[in-house]
Amino acid sequence: MMGILADGFVLTAEIFVVTLVGALPLGVLVALARMSKFKPLSLVARLYISVLRGTPLMLQLMAIMFGPYYLFGMQLGSDWKFYACAIGFILNYAAYFGEIYRSGIQSIPRGQYEAAAVLGYTRAQTFMKIVLPQVMKRIMPAMGNEIITLVKDTSLAFVLGIMEMFSAAKALAAREVSMIPYAIAALIYWVFCLVIEMILNRVEKRMAYYHD
Amino acid sequence: MAVVTLEHGKKSFGQTMVLKDISLTVNEGDVLAIIGPSGGGKSTLLRCLTLLETLDAGALSYGDIAVAREEAGRAVYGSKDVLRQAKTRFGLVFQNFNLFPHYTVLKNVIDPLVVVEKMPKAEAEARGRELLAKMGLSGKEDMVPCELSGGQQQRVAIARALAMNPSVLYFDEPTSALDPELTREVLRVIRELAAEHMTMVIVTHEMTFARDVADQIIFMDGGSVVERGVASEVIDRPQHERTKAFLTNYQHG
Ligand SMILES: Nc1ncnc2c1ncn2[C@@H]1O[C@H](COP(=O)(O)OP(=O)(O)O)[C@@H](O)[C@H]1O
Ligand SMILES: [Mg+2]
Numbered sequence: 001m002m003g004i005l006a007d008g009f010v011l012t013a014e015i016f017v018v019t020l021v022g023a024l025p026l027g028v029l030v031a032l033a034r035m036s037k038f039k040p041l042s043l044v045a046r047l048y049i050s051v052l053r054g055t056p057l058m059l060q061l062m063a064i065m066f067g068p069y070y071l072f073g074m075q076l077g078s079d080w081k082f083y084a085c086a087i088g089f090i091l092n093y094a095a096y097f098g099e100i101y102r103s104g105i106q107s108i109p110r111g112q113y114e115a116a117a118v119l120g121y122t123r124a125q126t127f128m129k130i131v132l133p134q135v136m137k138r139i140m141p142a143m144g145n146e147i148i149t150l151v152k153d154t155s156l157a158f159v160l161g162i163m164e165m166f167s168a169a170k171a172l173a174a175r176e177v178s179m180i181p182y183a184i185a186a187l188i189y190w191v192f193c194l195v196i197e198m199i200l201n202r203v204e205k206r207m208a209y210y211h212d
Numbered sequence: 213m214a215v216v217t218l219e220h221g222k223k224s225f226g227q228t229m230v231l232k233d234i235s236l237t238v239n240e241g242d243v244l245a246i247i248g249p250s251g252g253g254k255s256t257l258l259r260c261l262t263l264l265e266t267l268d269a270g271a272l273s274y275g276d277i278a279v280a281r282e283e284a285g286r287a288v289y290g291s292k293d294v295l296r297q298a299k300t301r302f303g304l305v306f307q308n309f310n311l312f313p314h315y316t317v318l319k320n321v322i323d324p325l326v327v328v329e330k331m332p333k334a335e336a337e338a339r340g341r342e343l344l345a346k347m348g349l350s351g352k353e354d355m356v357p358c359e360l361s362g363g364q365q366q367r368v369a370i371a372r373a374l375a376m377n378p379s380v381l382y383f384d385e386p387t388s389a390l391d392p393e394l395t396r397e398v399l400r401v402i403r404e405l406a407a408e409h410m411t412m413v414i415v416t417h418e419m420t421f422a423r424d425v426a427d428q429i430i431f432m433d434g435g436s437v438v439e440r441g442v443a444s445e446v447i448d449r450p451q452h453e454r455t456k457a458f459l460t461n462y463q464h465g
Contacts, residue, residue, distance in 0.1 A: 114310065119372070120300060130312055134313065211313075
């Protein structure tokens with residue numbers, strides 16, 4: 001039993017890591033597009049964010065999984081579900097991260113940009129050295145929430161038939177007619193979240209040397 | 213020699229003309245105070261002089277650098293390179309300091325030197341420590357701005373501006389965010405700079421200070437220079453009705 005759950009956990013962790021690796025940077029593009037002075041681009045970004053935050057992730061996963069077949073008649077191999085899963089999670093989380101980045105960037109007072117401009121910092125230097133470090137601190141709590149949510153959201157991959165930890169627990173529970181697999185899976189999710197919370201706390205502590 | 217010259221500067225926001233044909237020259241070693249009621253365009257003037265805003269019309273130069281020249285009634289700005297060069301000629305001290313909160317006091321002062329001027333770090337540090345000492349902030353180098361009083365923060369901001377070795381230092385109501393005691397320590401530092409013949413343009417509501425420290429005073433109202441002259445003359449014997457009314461208000465308020 002533990003072996004099956006452990007395999008499930010590996011997949012869960014993979015979905016988690018792949019989503020972060022894809023969505024953390026993609027969110028930057030989403031935020032930049034959303035803040036762009038070029039109206040059409042910012043509108044597209046708004047629509048993107050609105051749709052991805054306004055519809056269930058489970059439905060988005062299904063759409064990506066089966067969309068290619070129903071729309072274009074494409075026959076995709078059995079590996080497609082893993083790609084569909086990664087794409088769905090990354091697109092969805094990039095929308096959330098993008099909004100967090102944007103609100104963080106827009107919360108930095110104009111005076112910071114002006115002080116930097118008068119001192120002769122270039123726009124890139126201003127962003128990298130003055131704005132970004134302050135944004136990081138400000139968005140940490142919101143990012144922490146999203147990352148914790150992601151741990152649990154990984155279980156949605158079960159709708160694609162991916163045997164991550166939740167699916168594994170479900171199968172085991174049915175086979176052994178027992179609640180124990182669910183309980184163990186719950187415990188593992190919880191410990192996973194605890195570890196992440198600890199890491200987040202440390203990062204926040206490290207940024208607590210100043211307040212603004 | 214003129215450090216900064218503005219000729220016929222005009223600036224509008226939408227339909228409202230905020231600067232109506234302003235000219236001024238500040239010579240090396242001069243201290244110019246700008247006084248006037250709020251909304252009169254004082255900050256906008258400083259923001260145009262420090263390139264945070266662009267003039268609609270007029271000519272602006274820093275010594276031999278022509279930042280903007282007037283062409284067919286419009287201000288035409290020089291290339292990026294010219295503007296970058298011009299930016300090394302002035303510093304600006306803001307009303308609310310605008311220190312970088314995530315940097316230590318020392319780093320606030322030396323980071324621009326290292327990043328913008330490419331000065332070696334050790335040299336920048338020596339310069340930063342010296343300036344902070346001059347501002348009475350020795351021992352505060354490793355603190356962050358939020359650990360300092362407003363008066364101390366403003367003195368860090370002055371050190372940061374001075375570190376870049378500007379030809380002229382602008383102040384936009386440097387003490388308006390401070391209570392009287394902290395105001396005194398900041399004004400004392402500015403007086404010391406004046407005694408060293410630092411070229412300065414100071415927007416202030418501290419009339420006594422303006423009279424003592426400035427050579428010239430400009431009284432601005434409604435986007436125009438209403439009166440200008442020798443500091444003590446303008447404060448003690450204003451010629452225009454609007455200047456008189458403004459100063460009377462201040463003496464009673
Ligand atoms: N960015 C801006 N957009 C629109 N109006 C502005 C802007 N900045 C200043 N103003 C207006 O310009 C006028 C002069 O403002 P300001 O230069 O701040 O005056 P002062 O510093 O003398 O109080 C005010 O009426 C103000 O509302
Ligand atoms: Mg003002």
